[in-house]
Amino acid sequence: MVELLGAQIARGVNAREVSAREVAEAFLARAVAVDGRVGAYLTLLAERARAAAARVAARVAAGEQLPLAGVPVAVKDNMCLEGTRTTCGSRILEGWIAPYTATAVARLIEAGAVPIGKTNLDEFAMGSSCENSALGVTRNPYDLERVPGGSSGGSAAAVAAREAAIGLGSDTGGSIREPGAFCNLVGFKPTYGRVSRYGLIAFASSLDQIGPLTRSVEDAALAYDVMSGFDPMDATSIDRPVEPAATGLRTDIGGLRIGLVRQFDTQGLGEEIDEAYDRAYHDLQALGAELVDVTLPTADYGLATYYLIAPAECSSNLARFDGVRYGLRVDGADVREMYDRTRAAGFGPEVKRRILIGTYALSSGYYDAYYVRAQKARTLIARDFDAAFAQCDLIACPAASSPAFRFNAKSDPYSMYLMDYYTIPMSLAGLPALSVPCGWVTPDGGSAPMPLGLQLCAPLFGERLLLGAAHAYERLTRHADAHKPALGEVAPT
Amino acid sequence: MSSEKIDVRYVAELARIALTDEEVDRFGEQLGDLLAHVNALAELDTNAVPATAQVIESRNVTREDSVRPGLEREVVLAQAPSRQGAFFRVPRIIAE
Numbered sequence: 001m002v003e004l005l006g007a008q009i010a011r012g013v014n015a016r017e018v019s020a021r022e023v024a025e026a027f028l029a030r031a032v033a034v035d036g037r038v039g040a041y042l043t044l045l046a047e048r049a050r051a052a053a054a055r056v057a058a059r060v061a062a063g064e065q066l067p068l069a070g071v072p073v074a075v076k077d078n079m080c081l082e083g084t085r086t087t088c089g090s091r092i093l094e095g096w097i098a099p100y101t102a103t104a105v106a107r108l109i110e111a112g113a114v115p116i117g118k119t120n121l122d123e124f125a126m127g128s129s130c131e132n133s134a135l136g137v138t139r140n141p142y143d144l145e146r147v148p149g150g151s152s153g154g155s156a157a158a159v160a161a162r163e164a165a166i167g168l169g170s171d172t173g174g175s176i177r178e179p180g181a182f183c184n185l186v187g188f189k190p191t192y193g194r195v196s197r198y199g200l201i202a203f204a205s206s207l208d209q210i211g212p213l214t215r216s217v218e219d220a221a222l223a224y225d226v227m228s229g230f231d232p233m234d235a236t237s238i239d240r241p242v243e244p245a246a247t248g249l250r251t252d253i254g255g256l257r258i259g260l261v262r263q264f265d266t267q268g269l270g271e272e273i274d275e276a277y278d279r280a281y282h283d284l285q286a287l288g289a290e291l292v293d294v295t296l297p298t299a300d301y302g303l304a305t306y307y308l309i310a311p312a313e314c315s316s317n318l319a320r321f322d323g324v325r326y327g328l329r330v331d332g333a334d335v336r337e338m339y340d341r342t343r344a345a346g347f348g349p350e351v352k353r354r355i356l357i358g359t360y361a362l363s364s365g366y367y368d369a370y371y372v373r374a375q376k377a378r379t380l381i382a383r384d385f386d387a388a389f390a391q392c393d394l395i396a397c398p399a400a401s402s403p404a405f406r407f408n409a410k411s412d413p414y415s416m417y418l419m420d421y422y423t424i425p426m427s428l429a430g431l432p433a434l435s436v437p438c439g440w441v442t443p444d445g446g447s448a449p450m451p452l453g454l455q456l457c458a459p460l461f462g463e464r465l466l467l468g469a470a471h472a473y474e475r476l477t478r479h480a481d482a483h484k485p486a487l488g489e490v491a492p493t
Numbered sequence: 494m495s496s497e498k499i500d501v502r503y504v505a506e507l508a509r510i511a512l513t514d515e516e517v518d519r520f521g522e523q524l525g526d527l528l529a530h531v532n533a534l535a536e537l538d539t540n541a542v543p544a545t546a547q548v549i550e551s552r553n554v555t556r557e558d559s560v561r562p563g564l565e566r567e568v569v570l571a572q573a574p575s576r577q578g579a580f581f582r583v584p585r586i587i588a589e
Contacts, residue, residue, distance in 0.1 A: 099568050193549045206547045235554045236547065304531040315508060322509070324581050329574035335586045340511035352510055357524055359508040360499055373534050375544035380537065382548055413523055414530060430548030460549070 001026035002162035006071040006219035009165055010112065013060060013070035020060070020070030024053035024114050027072040031116060031163040034487050039138045040148075040158035041117035042077050043085050052114045059112070066112030067226055067246075074155045074164035077118040078125055079105050079210070080199040088201050089123045089133035092321050092328045092346030102199025103234065104168065104210045104227045111226040116164050119154025123348045124318065125175055125203045127151050128400075128419040131407065132350045140182060141485035143448040146404040149179030156183040156213050160485055166223050167213035172204050173306050174400070174423030176211045177435040181453025182404040184437050184480050185213050186470065188220040191460050192430035193238040195224075196231030204313035205236070207306075207427050215480065217436065217471040221246035224463065243464050250468035251475060254288030258456075258469075259392030262293050263300065267421065269401065272441050273452065277398055280438040280454045284396060287476050294388040294395065298380040302425040303417060305381065308361050308374035309428070314351075315358030321346060353413060382429040389459045394469055398422045399435035399453030403443050426457050433457040436470045437480040449483050499524050 001023065004012070012018040028046050035041055049072070056070050075081060078088045080098035087093045101109075109115065122132035130138040130153030138153045140146040141161040148157040152169025156179035159167040169176040171189035180187020188211045195210040202208060212223035225246050230239040260281060269277070285291050323329035323342035330345045332338035347355070361370035388395060401419050410416040426433040435453035442449050454473070458466035474480070501521040505512045512520065566579060575582040 096572060099564055099572075191549070192547075193551070232556070236549070236551060238549060238551075298537065301534060301537060304533050307527060308531055308534075319509075323574055324583055325569075326572040327574070332584060334588070335584045336509075338584050339509040343509055344511040347510065349516075352512075352516070353520060353523060355508050355510065356499075356501065356504050356520060357527060360504045360524070363504065363507060370531070372544055373537075373539055374531075375546060376539035376542040377534050377537055378548075379542050379545040380539070382545060412526075414526055428548075 002030045004165065005216050006068065006165040006214060007216070007222055009071050010067060010069045010222070013056065013112070014065050016060065020053040020056035020114060021050070023070045024049045024072060024116070027116055027164060034161050035163060037139065037144060037487060038141055038157050038161045038163065039136050040074065040119050040154045040161060040163055042087060042089070042120050042135055042154065043118040045084060045115050045117050048084070049114050049116050052109060056112050056114065067222055068108060069112035071113045071166055072116045072164045073108055073113045074117055074119045074158035074167040075105055075115055076121050076152050076155045076169050078121060078170060078201045079168060080201070081105055081115060081118070084118060086118065086201070087135055088125070089121045089135050090346065090348070090351070091134045092342070094135065094328065096327055100199060103196035103231045105199065107227050108168070108223065113166070117158070119158055119167065121154055122151035123351050124201070124314070125151040125170055125172060126314070126350050126354055128174065128178055128416050129410065130154065132348060134348050140404045141487060142184060142450055142483065143404065143446060143486065146406055146450070147182070149182035149400070149404060151175040152213060153179045156180060156185055156187070159183070159185055159213050159215060161487065166219055168210065169213050170200055170208055170210050171427065172207045172310060173427045174420035176213060177423050177433060177453065177455060178400045178419060180213050180435040181399040181451065184451035184483070185215060186217050186220045186434060186436050187211070187213050187453070188224065188434040188467070189427070189432065190224060190228060190463055191432045193236050194228045194242070194463070196234040196237045198231055198233035202317040204310040205317060206313060207310060217467055217474050218246060218249060220434065221249060221467045224467070245464045245467045249471040251472050252288060253284065253469050253472045256289045256394060256469060257292050257392040258284050258289045259292050259294035259388055259395045261296050261299065261395060261397050263295065264397050264422065267401065269398065273403070276439040276441055276452050277454070281396060283477055284473065287472065292392050294391055296384040296388055296425060298377065298384050299425040301377050302381060302428060303421060305374045305377040305428055306424045307357070307417060308370050309378065311354040311358030312361045312371050313358070315355045315362065318351070318355055350413070378428050381425055385429045385431060393465065395457040397455050399455035403441055403450040403452055422455055431457050431460060432463050432466050434466060434470055436474055438477070439479055440482055448486055499528065
């Protein structure tokens with residue numbers, strides 16, 4: 001049962017070949033059996049899942065056909081689900097109960113999805129390994145000594161370990177695509193504004209976007225179709241019709257022009273990984289795509305741009321955590337001391353670093369030199385993509401700077417930031433992009449093969465083309481099927 | 494762009510985060526490293542380039558100024574760290 005894809009579960013439940021209740025019980029049992037080793041969930045929602053499954057069963061019995069009938073979903077714990085703990089992986093929200101439900105989550109549930117649990121993440125979605133969570137350790141199901149990626153590492157690990165069929169993540173600079181690559185999944189970030197951010201606890205508002213982590217492109221398209229579209233509760237949500245992506249997904253990429261970014265070749269990922277990506281590009285060509293060289297001259301400045309804009313927005317967004325209305329409070333002699341102590345105790349080191357750099361970049365005397373200059377660089381990066389898409393339909397490149405690495409391997413903050421070198425430029429330009437499994441390597445003396453992700457990127461609102469091309473590539477290569485998660489015993493440390 | 498050392502203690506005051514001496518040293522070093530990287534932006538000629546705050550063209554969103562339901566007061570106050578009746582209670586704000 002837990003090996004079924006979301007689309008298969010929905011078909012089975014709609015056809016009444018299997019009940020939503022049976023599906024929920026199977027995935028809950030799987031989570032109970034393996035999550036002690038994986039650590040994907042911060043909160044398991046057993047009773048809520050059973051109640052949701054019962055409602056789906058009743059609707060199907062009444063004749064409704066639901067696009068995600070009975071599909072178990074794992075929800076990243078920075079998205080609100082009314083009546084459940086929503087922590088952002090932070091001490092400052094450790095006991096906070098969401099009083100309402102995020103639009104994206106509500107739409108999934110309305111479409112028949114069954115929430116199984118809330119998943120671990122880097123605190124406030126700031127990180128690339130899940131190691132920045134204050135509330136738990138999540139392990140990569142393909143090698144328990146390695147990280148699942150981040151920040152949506154809990155949702156990725158849950159889906160990879162068959163503890164949910166679809167995971168919900170949020171992507172600010174790569175936080176869906178990188179854990180997708182690390183955990184042998186499709187990780188899909190739609191165009192900025194396509195999916196409502198209402199009820200997603202904000203990190204960097206001009207970049208944050210919700211998207212799915214799935215074991216197939218079709219499942220990603222199903223979840224996207226359900227979640228996307230205008231929401232009056234999010235002023236940045238785009239009021240423009242969505243072209244459904246899941247029906248009629250293309251099965252070939254013949255004739256598509258796929259751009260390879262020449263300067264990305266100099267990143268030095270290592271011979272084995274370079275070869276794997278060369279094979280992936282060769283496969284695209286063998287499948288009928290025309291490969292063209294494109295340049296993104298300003299993309300090398302993506303990291304520098306991002307690490308001013310995202311911290312600036314985070315320093316502003318996280319000002320709301322002040323101990324007054326909700327969350328942690330540490331008392332002080334006056335309100336100022338209460339603020340200082342609450343935020344000192346409530347935020348972890350990475351969140352503090354980003355608030356500090358953002359506060360600095362926005363402070364008097366530095367605003368023009370840092371923040372405004374970064375916003376101008378952002379314009380140049382977006383223009384680079386415009387020029388590149390005049391020559392190609394899609395861009396292909398790696399989804400991360402390495403396969404999943406071991407715990408504590410990136411102790412220097414900047415070495416962790418480099419993981420998102422390939423994903424940040426697309427985020428700054430707001431473009432839809434996804435990671436799809438493209439091969440396996442056995443990195444740095446490990447024994448387990450680890451997956452690699454190919455990133456595909458389309459012009460704004462090009463989701464249907466993007467998902468279609470990824471679907472064709474997936475069907476014709478089937479890299480994800482080569483290995484199953486190795487949920488053996490954790491080696492003693 | 495400047496390459497001077499960040500006054501971490503001052504920035505932390507602006508950000509309302511109490512730091513230990515050890516954190517001031519560690520964050521000072523780490524933020525200095527990061528600034529050295531982001532200073533690469535000075536290489537770009539951005540004089541004639543407009544700033545992008547958000548990539549998707551969007552317009553100001555307004556709605557009728559009509560009453561609509563929000564969260565119940567009790568729901569909102571239920572998670573207050575400290576309350577007094579219908580109010581959030583906070584430590585002293587104005588000195589005696």
